[in-house]
Amino acid sequence: xxxxxxxxxxxxxxxxxxxxxxxxxxxxxxxxxxxxxxxxxxxxxxxxxxxxxxxxxxxxxxxxxxxxxxxxxxxxxxxxxxxxxxxxxxxxxxxxxxxxxxxxxxxxxxxxxxxxxxxxxxxxxxxxxxxxxxxxxxxxxxxxxxxxxxxxxxxxxxxxxxxxxxxxxxxxxxxxxxxxxxxxxxxxxxxxxxxxxxxxxxxxxxxxxxxxxxxxxxxxxxxxxxxxxxxxxxxxxxxxxxxxxxxxxxxxxxxxxxxxxxxxxxxxxxxxxxxxxxxxxxxxxxxxxxxxxxxxxxxxxxxxxxxxxxxxxxxxxxxxxxxxxxxxxxxxxxxxxxxxxxxxxxxxxxxxxxxxxxxxxxxxx
Numbered sequence: 250x251x252x253x254x255x256x257x258x259x260x261x262x263x264x265x266x267x268x269x270x271x272x273x274x275x276x277x278x279x280x281x282x283x284x285x286x287x288x289x290x291x292x293x294x295x296x297x298x299x300x301x302x303x304x305x306x307x308x309x310x311x312x313x314x315x316x317x318x319x320x321x322x323x324x325x326x327x328x329x330x331x332x333x334x335x336x337x338x339x340x341x342x343x344x345x346x347x348x349x350x351x352x353x354x355x356x357x358x359x360x361x362x363x364x365x366x367x368x369x370x371x372x373x374x375x376x377x378x379x380x381x382x383x384x385x386x387x388x389x390x391x392x393x394x395x396x397x398x399x400x401x402x403x404x405x406x407x408x409x410x411x412x413x414x415x416x417x418x419x420x421x422x423x424x425x426x427x428x429x430x431x432x433x434x435x436x437x438x439x440x441x442x443x444x445x446x447x448x449x450x451x452x453x454x455x456x457x458x459x460x461x462x463x464x465x466x467x468x469x470x471x472x473x474x475x476x477x478x479x480x481x482x483x484x485x486x487x488x489x490x491x492x493x494x495x496x497x498x499x500x501x502x503x504x505x506x507x508x509x510x511x512x513x514x515x516x517x518x519x520x521x522x523x524x525x526x527x528x529x530x531x532x533x534x535x536x537x538x539x540x541x542x543x544x545x546x547x548x549x550x551x552x553x554x555x556x557x558x559x560x561x562x563x564x565x566x567x568x569x570x571x572x573x574x575x576x577x578x579x580x581x582x583x584x585x586x587x588x589x590x591x592x593x594x595x596x597x598x599x600x601x602x603x604x605x606x607x608x609x610x611x612x613x614x
Contacts, residue, residue: 293371298602309411317345353598359392465501481519524554531574573610
């Protein structure tokens, strides 16, 4: 009898072990299946703060970004003397934007970009304050080789200083990019001169669907609020004109300060009705991407806005992963001792930019 009981007990234990093993293997198989079916795409926006070469571009006000030896003419000094802002006048007269400084600038920008994605950077990168396609191609080819980006997407705009918006991407470009110039009907040329258009580029997602990106750099905060309102309205019209099933993002420097938003409800009127403001879904502990010392306040000047076809009555296959929203500021040169963004400084070439990049991941549903 004892032998029978022992046999039954051993058999029962063996069966339980087998059942547990099957259950564990089934759970692991399910987890693997879930992951296998997913794909992700990382977006980043980054205002690199004046990525200039040291060649004089005809018709553009780039005289601060020349080697010191080229700044010794009476004509150059006379032009600089007309600048009313002390810091900008000093840059125009005394900054030595020589080859080694440009190399330092390119190196720290590349380090900042490659700090994410296991050293490969984001899949799609929206950039602001790029002087021209030549300096961007130099960044891409000489310093961002690990990212394996395709040719730069930059169309020359009308900004008087020559700064443009651009894209770098590992995703295939589907159509020819378009620069949409913003019409500021109620402002004279002196106001409009240092503004940029909205760059549209269409990319092929891993499942074959199309992702439309808008790279933006709205009028600076010293311009009237109405100019930024006009820029938001133009962006929203571009979004509304896209196919209903299109996944869309807008990324860049929207130049909407936290103070202006609090006083004028800019995001409530122009962003949230049409877009998801991604840093509001995650990044709860983030203060902002830019710090204004004079007012001791932070702002998300740099934003990524997301819109799917779901909001226009069509289902799409991609959405943002809320817990993926981050500020990319882990490179030492990006952060001052007081914890604020470290702008690029001469003569030593310290710092990176007065803006921190913002990132988010898209995932297939």
